Amino acid sequence: MLLAAELLAALGHETRLAIFRLLVEAGPQGRYPNELSEALGLPPTTLSFHLAHLNRVGLIRRHKEGRYLRYAAAYETMDELLAFLTQNCCGGVACLSGAATRPNEELPQTTSPAPQGA
Amino acid sequence: MLLAAELLAALGHETRLAIFRLLVEAGPQGRYPNELSEALGLPPTTLSFHLAHLNRVGLIRRHKEGRYLRYAAAYETMDELLAFLTQNCCGGVACLSGAATRPNEELPQTTSPAPQGA
DNA sequence: TCAATACTTCAACAATAATGGAAATATGGA
């Protein structure tokens, strides 16, 4: 099951977002932790913590390769997240490009005058 | 300036995501806090805290309307976020629908053998 | 002007997440 908030929270951290982007750019073969560690100037423990987090929620995957490890982006998960954001969050209201200029055509336009006391 | 991680973090919370979705569904005219409070079963202080957060990062907007307030989704911000996620995160690697079935055609395929010591 | 309402800000506390050093684990080469 996809827990959107969990994925969003995982990406909602400067460092993890940077890690994820590096992995996405790296393609399906991914990258080695020491490369990431160097690229981002992070101590290995901190990096490991964030890699574990991204891995746990399914945004990246870990491959053991003899003595080394490799992490790669899990594109399908990102797909699902984007699909969720467009369909469940914006579907029916179109917050995709153009939404701002094409305001609610199919909306009820309830124009309710005021709240009715809780 | 768009701080993607900030927006993602804002949406990366069950309650805030729920609030945001309600506002997106509500259309440009938005909703009154008491409606949201009731719909989500949240005490007004908690709701207010999360509304303030979403408002601060620019995902929703607040309109004062005489005695009442109204919050509405800021579609353009969501647009920008989705654009960022597709372009800067997945652009060039296509993690949009179909990515999983259409693996890296244009990728370097470096197949580097191992990391060179940090 | 006073009271009621709608909501916020304040403040205190609880819970959760992030950081990074030290120790543990695993692998491969000498």
Place this chain on the structure above:
DNA sequence: TCCATATTTCCATTATTGTTGAAGTATTGA
């Protein structure tokens, strides 16, 4: 087998977030 290397897990500490009652602010209607 022993050592070096890569990376993790453990653990303590710090920092950040979330929750909610109480008090404050603004607006309208009586």
